Amino acid sequence: MEAGCRNKNKSGILLSIYDILLDKFGTMNWWPARSDFEVIIGAILTQNTAWTNVEKAINNLDAHGLLSFEALYEIDLNLLKGYIKPSGYYNQKARKIKEFINFAKREYNFSLELMKKEDVPTMRGKLLKIFGIGEETADSILLYALKKPVFVIDAYTRRILERHGIIKGASKEKYENLQRLFTANIVPSEANIKIYNEYHALIVTAGKMFCKRTPLCDNCPLKELELE
Ligand code: SF4
CATH class of the missing domain: 1.10.340.30 (Hypothetical protein; domain 2)
Known part of the structure; x- marks a missing residue:
């Protein structure tokens, strides 16, 4: 999913986030469980x-x-x-x-x-x-x-969207609206289950490591994206 990193277009930014994080962390192969x-x-x-x-x-x-x-x-x-x-x-x-x-x-x-x-x-x-x-x-x-094509939104997703100005007020935005933002760009399908799986795992990893309450932008792979 190649896209320009400084693309102001939301679709481009969402695809860039995925590409950058995948490039940095590799595949996560979630969920961490045996069954x-x-x-x-x-x-x-x-x-x-x-x-x-x-x-x-x-x-x-x-x-x-x-x-x-x-x-x-x-x-x-x-x-x-x-x-x-x-x-x-x-x-x-x-x-x-x-x-x-x-x-x-x-x-x-x-x-x-x-x-x-x-x-x-x-x-x-x-x-x-x-x-x-x-x-x-x-x-x-x-x-x-259950291996369904459903995109998961969590607090780290909201924080990253907000801090990069992709959605203003993302921390309080309705869950379904944020979910729709992703699914409009990466459509729910059998073929995209793996991307949904990896994308959420990558966001959580970036959030835990860098996008903390006080962000550690200097070392974060997403620092090349524009910040609000
Ligand atoms: S660059 Fe900063 S604001 Fe953006 S995801 Fe990384 S830590 Fe968060």
Whole structure:
């Protein structure tokens, strides 16, 4: 996806961001998980916490043989809270996991394959009705676990768009509007799932390393793009 780095056109800038970050970091091959099921649990646990804390919680679940629909369905809620405590907000997150597991049993008899067969609007609508699953979590599940062409918007995406003046007020812009910005330029299709996968992972990597609350622009690969 080659495009001029100083192209004022939004489409050109979005393609440039992808090219620059891919060139700098290489392919990310997300999500960091051993199974699609683990992706879903990780997507819930990662809300409002650092990934290192999620890893501790996931490792606890794994060590106790709990990384399956059936095991998480059977486990006592209070025990689950204890195992996922390192991820923070463990009372709420335990309930969110239970709600998702109950949904998966009720609607899909614990079959991820059946979930993957649903179309995006149907599955997204169902996920968003589950307690504690918002747009970013739902879209992370759709993209990284169910392999659907859905672009994920997170706080780093908003920050980078805002700081580079691509969308004014991006931090408060509606999720769907930001998502549409990307999907208008990289259309949702089977062929673009890999790009959606990599693009979000690259943005998160750039955000964590450079586009922090206080940006480290001097060393950031995106410094060649214009800043507002
Ligand atoms: S750190 Fe600076 S150059 Fe890098 S993405 Fe953020 S605002 Fe842009």
